[in-house]
Amino acid sequence: MSTAKAMMETYPGEINLDRTRLAAANDALTACSASCTACADACLSEPMVAELVKCVRTDLDGADVCEAAARVLSRHTGYDANISRALLEACAVACKECADECERHASMHEHCRLCAETCRECERVCRDLQLAMA
Amino acid sequence: MSTAKAMMETYPGEINLDRTRLAAANDALTACSASCTACADACLSEPMVAELVKCVRTDLDGADVCEAAARVLSRHTGYDANISRALLEACAVACKECADECERHASMHEHCRLCAETCRECERVCRDLQLAMA
Amino acid sequence: MSTAKAMMETYPGEINLDRTRLAAANDALTACSASCTACADACLSEPMVAELVKCVRTDLDGADVCEAAARVLSRHTGYDANISRALLEACAVACKECADECERHASMHEHCRLCAETCRECERVCRDLQLAMA
Amino acid sequence: MSTAKAMMETYPGEINLDRTRLAAANDALTACSASCTACADACLSEPMVAELVKCVRTDLDGADVCEAAARVLSRHTGYDANISRALLEACAVACKECADECERHASMHEHCRLCAETCRECERVCRDLQLAMA
Numbered sequence: 001m002s003t004a005k006a007m008m009e010t011y012p013g014e015i016n017l018d019r020t021r022l023a024a025a026n027d028a029l030t031a032c033s034a035s036c037t038a039c040a041d042a043c044l045s046e047p048m049v050a051e052l053v054k055c056v057r058t059d060l061d062g063a064d065v066c067e068a069a070a071r072v073l074s075r076h077t078g079y080d081a082n083i084s085r086a087l088l089e090a091c092a093v094a095c096k097e098c099a100d101e102c103e104r105h106a107s108m109h110e111h112c113r114l115c116a117e118t119c120r121e122c123e124r125v126c127r128d129l130q131l132a133m134a
Numbered sequence: 135m136s137t138a139k140a141m142m143e144t145y146p147g148e149i150n151l152d153r154t155r156l157a158a159a160n161d162a163l164t165a166c167s168a169s170c171t172a173c174a175d176a177c178l179s180e181p182m183v184a185e186l187v188k189c190v191r192t193d194l195d196g197a198d199v200c201e202a203a204a205r206v207l208s209r210h211t212g213y214d215a216n217i218s219r220a221l222l223e224a225c226a227v228a229c230k231e232c233a234d235e236c237e238r239h240a241s242m243h244e245h246c247r248l249c250a251e252t253c254r255e256c257e258r259v260c261r262d263l264q265l266a267m268a
Numbered sequence: 269m270s271t272a273k274a275m276m277e278t279y280p281g282e283i284n285l286d287r288t289r290l291a292a293a294n295d296a297l298t299a300c301s302a303s304c305t306a307c308a309d310a311c312l313s314e315p316m317v318a319e320l321v322k323c324v325r326t327d328l329d330g331a332d333v334c335e336a337a338a339r340v341l342s343r344h345t346g347y348d349a350n351i352s353r354a355l356l357e358a359c360a361v362a363c364k365e366c367a368d369e370c371e372r373h374a375s376m377h378e379h380c381r382l383c384a385e386t387c388r389e390c391e392r393v394c395r396d397l398q399l400a401m402a
Numbered sequence: 403m404s405t406a407k408a409m410m411e412t413y414p415g416e417i418n419l420d421r422t423r424l425a426a427a428n429d430a431l432t433a434c435s436a437s438c439t440a441c442a443d444a445c446l447s448e449p450m451v452a453e454l455v456k457c458v459r460t461d462l463d464g465a466d467v468c469e470a471a472a473r474v475l476s477r478h479t480g481y482d483a484n485i486s487r488a489l490l491e492a493c494a495v496a497c498k499e500c501a502d503e504c505e506r507h508a509s510m511h512e513h514c515r516l517c518a519e520t521c522r523e524c525e526r527v528c529r530d531l532q533l534a535m536a
Contacts, residue, residue, distance in 0.1 A: 003299040007306035010379035013313040031271035038275035044345040044455040045281040053446040054212030068202035072195050077312040078188030086227040090220035111278035137433040141440035144513035147447040165405040172409035178321040178479040179415040187312040211446040245412035322480030329474050336470035340463050346456030354495040358488035
């Protein structure tokens with residue numbers, strides 16, 4: 001069980017979202033943020049970095065958006081569905097763009113292949129949680 | 135001139151957004167993130183903190199979303215309008231919710247009054263920039 | 269295997285740190301950041317929140333410092349031991365202070381008990397990695 | 403007057419640091435984080451990006467460390483001098499390393515020149531505040 005999930009179980013109030021989907025989203029967002037940060041750094045070490053600058057950029061965006069979303073989604077006090085909904089949308093978009101870009105380099109760079117996979121999974125669980133909120 | 139604006143002038147490539155509105159958005163996002171972080175902390179010092187917990191929460195969300203947006207919007211390499219657009223929407227929503235909540239306490243707490251003002255201004259410039267991108 | 273560890277294996281260059289300790293630190297920092305964010309939010313939902321404001325504050329600090337450190341430590345390009353070293357020190361201090369504060373409430377609040385545990389473990393692995401760097 | 407400074411004036415409790423130096427540090431940290439994020443992005447747009455990867459990396463570190471420090475230093479509730487002190491040290495180190503690296507490219511790239519200047523100033527005010535805390 002992830003730390004985020006274990007902490008969720010200790011929340012003293014009610015949680016206004018499907019707990020299983022919420023925990024899945026939290027874990028996926030954290031994993032995606034980590035993989036984006038690492039992929040950006042790995043791209044910087046490739047001799048062909050000049051062809052990877054858009055990948056670095058979408059990685060950096062992905063890391064920032066996913067990190068913010070992971071924080072917001074792990075808050076339940078004074079819950080506001082509007083913020084969560086809009087941020088999940090931004091996350092799904094950022095993850096999709098980053099996955100698309102990483103996939104273009106996946107056959108050459110294992111870090112891009114793995115990061116694309118993590119972003120795609122994060123996009124999927126964000127969309128799942130959005131549906132569960134509707 | 136803010137640091138963000140001065141740095142924007144040194145960007146070696148093209149910038150695909152209205153520079154004046156973009157710089158205004160960047161400055162407003164940075165100011166909003168700072169004011170949300172400070173308001174959350176000030177609320178924690180109020181004897182009536184129990185009545186301010188929703189305010190602390192929307193402050194924390196506001197700080198996280200605005201900070202992520204300020205970063206994303208100050209990147210121009212490999213620009214992707216979809217990410218900026220979705221994130222501006224999330225920011226405008228987060229700022230509106232935080233402004234609404236802070237306004238409820240504005241007559242009692244100067245930090246809430248000032249933070250509401252900063253959030254409202256940030257919501258406005260995010261909406262402006264969204265329109266300029268359409 | 270955590271995402272951070274899997275991504276580390278794909279890094280195309282050399283890594284100037286003990287990989288096992290580094291991966292452990294990365295995972296502990298991410299877990300600590302998540303548990304601090306969640307504990308701050310859980311404290312806000314407690315009826316006795318007024319007695320937990322210092323805990324909220326050290327939680328927020330812990331989340332911010334651990335998140336920054338997790339990012340810095342997962343970068344290997346242009347590695348600079350001075351930054352890693354100073355940031356690990358700041359992390360160990362922030363985790364210690366947060367663990368100390370959470371422990372004071374551990375018998376009453378399960379979220380504080382669990383967060384104290386996560387912070388203490390993070391402090392330990394940060395110190396381990398510092399030693400491995402000496 | 404910056405937003406951070408204006409908000410500081412509304413804090414309902416005591417502030418255990420020299421307010422002028424603290425406000426200067428907050429402003430410098432925010433400016434430094436913004437300039438590091440922008441310099442990293444500008445470097446990615448340079449045709450000679452391959453020679454700038456260490457600069458991108460120290461920029462990213464500088465942005466993360468300064469942002470975390472700006473947040474921690476704008477919290478006064480449950481103030482803990484140990485965390486502030488260790489984080490100021492980490493910041494001063496990260497700013498120094500980033501300034502050193504940016505300076506190496508300052509004659510060729512205006513964004514590096516400006517970022518070096520901002521980092522150097524931030525290092526200076528972090529050291530000033532450290533002294534004021536001793």
